[in-house]
Amino acid sequence: MSDPRDTLQSVFGFPDFRGVQRQVVDRVLAGQSTLAVMPTGAGKSLTYQLPAVMQTGTCVVVSPLIALMHDQLRAATAVGIRAATLTSVDENRAETRGRFLDGALDLLYVAPERASTGDFRELLDRGNVCLFAIDEAHCVSEWGHDFRPDYRLLRPLLDRFPEVPRLALTATADRHTRADILDQLGIPQDGLIVAGFDRPNIQYRIAPKDNATRQIADLIAEQPGPGIVYVPSRAGTEKMAAALAKTGRPTRAYHAGLDPAMRAANQAAFVASEDMVICATVAFGMGIDKPDVRFVAHAGLPKSIEAYYQETGRAGRDGDPAVAHLFWGAEDFAKARQRVGEVEPARQAGERTRLAALGGLVETTGCRRKLLLAHFGDDAPENCGNCDNCLNPPVGTDATEVARKFLSAVFRTGQSFGVGYIEAILTGQSSERSLMNGHEALSVFGIVGGEEAALIKPVARALQTRDALRANPHGGLEFGPGARALLKGEATLSLVVPPKRERRRRGGAASGAAANPVGNPLFEALRATRRELAQEGGVPPYVIFHDSVLRDMATIRPATLSALGTITGVGARKLDAYGDAFLAVIRQFA
Structure with a gap:
């Protein structure tokens, strides 16, 4: 042999x-x-x-x-x-x-x-x-x-x-x-x-939702190349695709409810594209082997760390830099707990453990990659140098006192109101509703001010994430299993104060952007030739050659077929099929 x-x-x-x-x-x-x-x-x-x-x-x-x-x-x-x-x-x-x-x-x-x-x-x-x-x-x-x-x-x-x-x-x-x-x-x-689970070329970022559509629009403005946006619902994929199309990027929706022909067409268009954003449910992804996905965004919480790892793993399969950005909210955890309660009893303990692991991932002030790899039994350094927490360390603050005040307000108002109303009571904002309910006479009315007031919404989110608070069917907050320990002083609540990120101008290079020599005339000409050959052959461009191969062509500028054949990724079959076409382009720039 x-x-x-x-x-x-x-x-x-x-x-x-x-x-x-x-x-x-x-x-x-x-x-x-x-x-x-x-x-x-x-x-x-x-x-x-x-x-x-x-x-x-x-x-x-x-x-x-x-x-x-x-x-x-x-x-x-x-x-x-x-x-x-x-x-x-x-x-x-x-x-x-x-x-x-x-x-x-x-x-x-x-x-x-x-x-x-x-x-x-x-x-x-x-x-x-x-x-x-x-x-x-x-x-x-x-x-x-x-x-x-x-x-x-x-x-x-x-x-x-x-x-x-x-x-x-x-x-x-x-x-x-x-x-x-x-x-x-x-x-x-x-x-x-x-072999281990580390994907060092993927930069992990996680942030609370604050208008997820706008946040994802900012992300795609800074990230060139194809991307996947995972959206929790079918209707949400179409709404997100329509909103992101306003940025100027080509977008498509994908979910199991689409007409099969349209679903197939949208997937084929994404696979063949070099800059499309597809907004999809988790039904999308396992069925493609597209190597040049430059970012994956989650507009909601994935089902588990395993699902998160698999879904983010669809970015950067070619080894070039890529970004995985998760946007989460307290409502995501509330819905997830509801789903756990609907599965058969024998599986509920395991599902709760998985949900708790996700909570730890989104709330950690440490290295995201270290926590992610530890879930699969892998060792990792304390600082990976390529996640949001390592690149821009967050500041932690003790929010236990604000959490207790918030829980007290929830209890004293009858565990029937949402975050906005509780915030108004705590900060002393009078309204016809609070007067009618007699809540302005409560000891918790107006007891939060100054810098503490800015912590109310993050505290409410953290309390729901940790199951100290749950949303009832009418949107009001009620106590969950984690409330008692906080109120009795047996537990504390620390919050991450995320650093402010500057919005990059459209087209600006992001830290996770692929290192392609965009603007290099030879590289762009090679991509154009690849595109033509792909259309002729009815295959996606990456099947011809990956971007990394074109980068090497543009850098080395081989003059003969034998020299072209030494470039990594150029096998005998592809050399025979495409070698002359790419050499002709390179000679034009000699």
Whole structure:
């Protein structure tokens, strides 16, 4: 067998492996089953694509979404890998089956629903399978955040071919989930490889909501390139897209309620775009492999830290700088607690733990990355140097006394009023309503002033986040389990006073902006050529070459095909297909 590095260079255009890729590939080539936990952007797909090219037979790839399979199919075909999908929307299923039986496929992508059928097992019996790759393997675990029951049905298929190794891949699995994946897929304990969870190129930012639409508009003004905005509701995605379109950026909405044709068109437009912002529910994201997403924004609280990690991980898959910005409010935690109360009792404790972990992430004054990585069992330095708290350390203040006053006002007014009314009582603002209710005679009327008054809204938000206060169905605040300890002096409340951020002018370079030489005439000409080739081939621009490859072309300015072939990311197939076109552009600037 040839050296895997030779195949890596000739097919993919990479001079060497990254991280644990070589370790995983060596196990696969040795016929050993493996669970590889690798961060998004670490090159998980290469760990089965390369062995598939080197071995006789077909690698069967189980993937959860048709859109994801088709995206990976384009990328594999672009480097010369013989690949096909066998899905309900493919019209060439008979041809694909024939190619598999003829040994003319390196990769065959299928959904778990198809993989678990008897018809598919019989097809595999008649062919030659060299590897099973189970992508997004956390879906097999009930402890995972994207549990898919059909993944549980894969074990009989795998056991039918005991001599064929299994490679399970995921970016998001804590220790409990990892153990469950090993058990469910029949992978030995010594087959676990954990590469770590750190995505150092992503800058994490978290801030309280204060007109989320305006805040996100500011973000996209400073962040060039494609971006994803996660919005909690279907209607909210369309409203957000319409509002952000006023900034001048192309925007689209995506949610499960859209007409399927429009949903597909919006996704395709985003995948092909170099600057579009898509406003979507969490139904969007797993189905794309777009490497050049420059920012991910959350206009509300994600379901869990695992979901947050997966969703933010869709930014910067190409390794270039990217930003993940979460905007949260106390109402997000209130809604999340309501959802926890609606799940089956056996799961409620775990869901409350996940919600508490999110509360810790948004309220911490320390390094966001350290807390995030610790959730997955990773060690990290105290200061990562690339999150909002590390770059601009917040100031903490003891707000315990204001919190007690706020709780006292909530209690004395009958636990029936919202934040605005309680604030008015505490700061002594007389109104017809407070006079009618007799609340101006209360001991809490007007007891907060000066600098303390500015803490009322942040205190109210923090009390709801910590479940010391809950909103009733009519919008009034009532005590939650955390109120008693604060009132009795058994707990304190510290607040983060966020530093003021200057609004950057539109188009200004942000700290997380990709280091592309925008404005460099050669770089822009190379991008234009890439765009034309992508349109001709019906593929997204990044399938031709990543921005990093174009940057190297613009810097090195190779004069021959052989020199162009030495640039990382330029494999033999792409050199043959596109080399002359890009060399022609470079010669114009010689």
